[in-house]
Amino acid sequence: MSNTPRFQQIKTYIQKKIDAKEWPVGSRIPTEAELCELFSVSRMTVNKAVRDLVNQGRLERTPRLGTFVCQSKAESPLMDIRNIADEIQERGHKHHSEVVLQKQIIAPDDVSMRLGMMLGSEVFKTEIVHYEDDNAIQVEVRWVNPDCARQYLEQDFNHITPHQYLMEACPLSTIEHTVEAILPPDNIARLLNITPKTPCLLLHRRTWSGQQLISSALLYHPGDRYKLSARMNVLD
Template identity: 50%
Template sequence: MATSSPRYRQIEEYLLDRITRGDYPVHHQIPPEEQLARDFGVSRMTANKAIRELVHQGYLVRQPGLGTFVTDRKAESSLLDVHNIAEEVRARGHAYTCDVIRCEAIQADDEVALRLGVRLDAQVFHTVLAHREDGRPIQLENRYVNPRWVPDYLATDFSRHTPNEVLVAACPISNIEHIVEAVTADPQTAAWLEIDTRLPCLRMTRRTWSGDHLISYARLTHPGDRYKLRSSLSKSSSP
């Protein structure tokens, strides 16, 4: 005997259907919990659970004192943490793929030597990857790694494992540095991201440490119309 889905799922599916069909466009305010609870004959707690699920999935955003609104569903990353981009994409219910553009050992130029804390012309590992969500590039990752701390880095099959997975497994990350700026893409970057050179991009420069060891320096470029960065801080109860 088939069992019916939980009541909150029915509300969730109803809202998602209205969003995907365009009945509830971006920035549209959805009905309040009280109305959804009355319409579906459930408790307000059940309606709240359905909304929380869609907020977690990135379809809705709560505005305290105003209501709950449909988001633009751009890919999103936290500025305060380092996450596996493949997991982020799959958590949104989308397909993740990756183009491996460069995977090589090179000599560090002035910038890389300075950023990675190695000697000029020292050997470093270099990868360039285009991360895709449902087939569309959302991030170009240009990364340099100190071979001393991750000697097997270039042996990785990056079509199956992200650099984040490799680095975390080899050297648990203890500290990160992020610098974010608006940039325009050069022709090669635009080609890899499949965008027009006039489209603004977000570029995050990230350095990661494991203990006292500076292990990686990366430039992460995102098309401005496909990606957003998020920062969230909790207030401490202490003065």
Template identity: 50%
Template sequence: MTPEKPARKPQYLRIRDFILDGIREHRLLPGTRILPEVELAQQFGVSRMTVNKAVRDLAEAGVLVRHAGDGTYVAERKAESPLLGVSNIADEITSRGHEYRADVHFVRQESASDEVALRLGLKTGAPVFHSLIVHFEGDTPLQIEDRYLNPRWAADYLAQDFHTQTPGAYLMRTCPLSDVEHTVEAVLPEAEEQRLLHIPAGSPCLRVLRRTWSGKHLVSYARLLHPGKNYKLRSQTRVPR
């Protein structure tokens, strides 16, 4: 019996994989213009329609960006963070092969405002720890972290050096998190936020309001602001069968 020959990969998939390999192997970097469809068609000996399908599929997947009259480019990769969990932003950035750094604007004790007291389940005016940190990916500001903590559950917070560790990493180590509450909203940044994120007025942003518990204890309330053009949030949930 003659063994069956494996099915030949469709031509458009060969072109798609050629482009993906170029991106994975860093021959095609974010912002790089790929070959015009006419040239790809000649290179692979196929119709332009076949090339168009491969390019269209990659554009719909967010891998490529098409600009009418200008060409097709490798999309800038957005930073991505899990929506339903808590991750260390420093680890996210270094895992992408980029340099992480933090600008620590302040870490101090102050009296809780009405809003902060409500969020942390405290009385207005109760002492809270407050930190304001901007997290950078390379030279790009990626997140403003405006965080409040109940000092009872994080007594040595003010003594930490948040240039060398993030507040999230500190909390995961000292009071393991058991529950997380997220609220996500699209906002326009205020003037000071524009300055900290190096973005112009009117730039859309994503704001995550996050409260975290350790066991029965409400530990932290944070306002996390991300420039929308550089960031996205991801969620994956297993559906019961």
């Protein structure tokens, strides 16, 4: 007999059904009473298994209708900066990217100010769509100070990410994050394969190496596929 707690066995059973697409997104799972009968356990045990999966974003409870499989959301840490390719691979999925733009431009005034550069300065700009399996989960629009990363435009960003290159060329020491909920511009909606009425999370990111501002980026995420999280220790 398995030593795994019964609630964990129920969670595993439900997760396997979801992962195998036997219970696709939007489908209703068996009721708690049916799961109690199937596993010969108490309602409390089933409730804990289901509640854990709701908290993990795998299931969603709808009053008077039942519990449904929901779209699993990718997740990134808000208080840290990590390579999106590594995050996706650690979730057991495949990352690939599509470069939309990679060129040197005259920085718009707002970009010059965000990078602490003189108005009219030249900067490197990239626009890249990041995919988790076949789903677009992030559009990365980034401006880079050429004095800090002179070979930025020479990189093949279909095979490495800007994060990987910048961490090697000018190791990051400080990050600044601001998050807002938006309706995406039409061009971003097309790249994410969503409608302009689909809510998005927009992460504004600036990075420093030592005292030097390196890059400013806008990271667009479809709100129904992505979430940002933070965890910190609070000392008394």
